[in-house]
Amino acid sequence: MARQGVGLLLLVALGCILAEADARSIEFLSVRVRTLLSASDHKYRDHEKPPLFANKVGPFHNPTETYKYYDLPFCPPVVLNEKVEDLGEVLNGDRMVTAAYDLSFKVDKEKETLCVQKLSVKDVRKFRDAVKNDYYFQMYYDDLPIWGFIGKIDPPDEKDARYYLFTHVHFDIQYNKDRVIEINVATDPLRTVDITEDAEVEVEFSYSAKWQEVDKAFEKRMDKYSRYSFLPQHLEIHWFSIINSCVTVLLLTGFLATILMRVLKNDFIKYSRDEETLEDQEETGWKYVHGDVFRFPKNKTLFAAVIGSGSQLLALTLCIFGLALVGVFYPYNRGALFTALVVLYALTSGVAGYVSASYYKQLEGTAWVRNIILTGCLFCGPLFLTFCFLNSVAWGSNSTAALPAGTIVIILLIWMLVTAPLLIIGGIAGKNNKAEFNAPVRTTKYPREIPPLPWYRSTVPQMAMAGFLPFSAIYIELYYIFASVWGHKVYTIYSILFIVFIILIIVTAFITIALTYFQLAVEDHEWWWRSVLCGGSTGLFIFGYCFYYYYARSDMSGFMQTSFFFGYMACVCYGFFLMLGTVGFRASLTFVRHIYRSIKCE
Structure with missing residues (x-):
């Protein structure tokens, strides 16, 4: 407290020297400093002013389409100070400025006039469009x-409203x-002004x-927001539905x-008998393709980049869940999730570099520089192009969803100074890794021809079957996730998620x-890319759900x-495709290694 007092006196003295302020300005400055100190620990004295910021306005049903609060002709304060926001708040679309309301601590007010304002025809049209589009404000x-609404339509859904x-x-x-x-x-429904006509x-x-x-x-003051969107009966239905779905799928x-x-057990028994009694009999089934099953896939550079990027996204997701489970993302912790996503993506880029380069070396690749560049651009590239387009749309609409140039520069610096170096370091470590691809069986010089297969054995039907379950x-x-991200509901049950x-x-x-087993059983040995496509096909189903949610829910x-909605959800679903495709490949590789290690192949 002593240090705070000394700092306060120094600030007041400095204000006097620089501005040659009068007694009134000195008093204002000292009150301002006390308010900042009080806001840090949320403790206030009587008649002190807790910080009140007007954030944004926008259509209630379009949560991304938000604008600055004073883009509408409300009564602005005498001094319009912008709050210094962190990276996550800016990414969240927050643009907070001081509000004109005087809500001093423990001071009741019966009716205080904020201002008497003469609205021009242009201002009336702005407010009318806001009421028509169901605008809300946030502070x-x-x-x-x-939150509150700007106005109302009476009677609703009528031509003469x-x-x-x-x-x-x-x-x-x-x-x-x-x-x-x-x-x-x-808002008081009895204190309104009719703005139906174009008149001052x-x-x-x-x-x-x-x-x-x-x-x-x-x-416990934030507990209210945890229960804001999900009433107890809805939460009960939520738990029941999830448990029912999970039990069904697990069964x-x-x-x-x-x-x-x-x-598999029958196959092992059959093949062991063949080895003992019928060694000259022609092999059939998945044993027949043992000389081709570990033949490296085509487009090794792209394949390794997919596995590396998917591993990074899996690590990123697990880190986000770890922060969520320890309570970092409590309701309305402004921008915490966006900040965590940017920082953790940068820090986990070393995982992508290491895994991609390591697999690329095991696949006997030589152009490892191209492999690292492709790994770094595989997810970031489409995301960056999507961002450029959507940010241009937001700029054209003058929306707070548009990132300022300074924020874009910060993100680019994070990418250049953290993401890229860690990606390169991880790539060098993966390239120098001593691990080799130890196949349990030898690969023949020339690949066998895959026999003709029915249509449902082709890639697209197999992806459809793989993604559905x-x-x-x-x-x-x-x-519930969509209603939270693209709506106004609050999601807090991270444990069940x-x-x-x-x-x-x-x-x-x-x-x-x-599906990999069934593919090998019909003597189709090109399982590498198929396992990635089948594992990642769930991302395509999620993107299909986006259309259902947007138009029906x-x-x-x-x-x-x-x-x-569709731009960023396409990026999210693409990320799921890479992540789950990596899971599918790793699981299939472990399985294939196991079954071919368990039998004798000449």
Whole structure:
């Protein structure tokens, strides 16, 4: 406290010297500094002003389409100060500025006039369009989010409806001793202005505030937002649906695993008898292709890059789950998830470099520089191109979803100074790795011809079969995730999401192993790329679900929102394709090594 006091005096003295301020400006500066110090620990004295920031406005059904609060002609404060935001907040579309409301600690207000403003015809049209598109506003008071609507249509869904602008806002604030616990905002439906006609209107914007003392602990003030979107009965249905889905999928997986194990056991018995009694008999089935099954795939550079990128995304996902399970991503921790994604992606790039270069060396590749470059661009390249297009759309719409040039420079610096060096270091380590691809059987000089197969044995039908079972394991959970990411619901049950993710990995691994066995059993030895495509096919099912969710389960509309939804979801589904394709390949490789190690092949 002594250091804070000395710092406060120095700041006040410096303000006097530089600005030659009068007593009033000195008092303002000292109050401002005290407010900043109080906001750091959320403790306030009577009549002190907790920070209140106006964040953004936008259509309720288009969560990405947001604009600056004062893009609408509200009453601005005398001094419009922008809050210094971190990387995650900017990526989240937050653009916070000081609000004009005076919500001093423990000070009730019956009705305070914010300003009397004469709206021009242009201003009236802006507000009318906002009311027509169901605009909401968002603010933060002492880091607590608050929302309200701009106006209303009465009667709704009628041709002769009237448009009304809310002019009065009431704040209900709860406190415990010297800390703010909860805040709610309500607009007064009786205090409105008719803005249906294109005419100048004089509007009195006003507000009121009511403080109430409660005994709720400060540490529990965010619990309200955890329960905000999922009522107890909905949560019960959620748990029941997920458990039912997981049990069904696991039973089906177990049933198929039992059948596969019995078939394999019969194969082992058959082949052991052939070795003892019928050595001259022609081999059939998967043993017949033992000289080709470990023949390296085509396009080795691309194949190794896919495995490296998928391994990085798997490591990134596990790290994100680790942070979520320890409580880092609590409700409305602004931008924490986006910050974690950027930082962890940069830090895990060494995984991509190492795995890709290591596999590339085992596959006897020589152009390892090209391999590392392709690994670095395989996921980042499409993501960067998508971002450039969508950011241009947001810039054209003057939306807060558009990243400022400074933020883009920061992300590029992170990529150049952290991601690229770690990728190269990982690639060098993987290239120098002593591990070799030790195949349990020898590969023949010339590949065998694959016999003609029925249409359902081709790649596309096999991908459809491979993706359906894993997708059915996560189908129900996808709705809750989409409603959180592309809506206003709050997702907090990360434990069950992690369980569903583990089940997704297990089911993907198993179904890919099963299809790899069936592929080898019909003497089709080109399983390398097939295992990647079958494992990653769940990503295509998720992208198909995006169309169902957008057109059947949501009310999103407009070019910008549609572009953002399908653009970024395409990148997410592509990431799932790489990650689950890697899981499918690794599982299939382990399986193939095991079965050919268990039999004698000449």
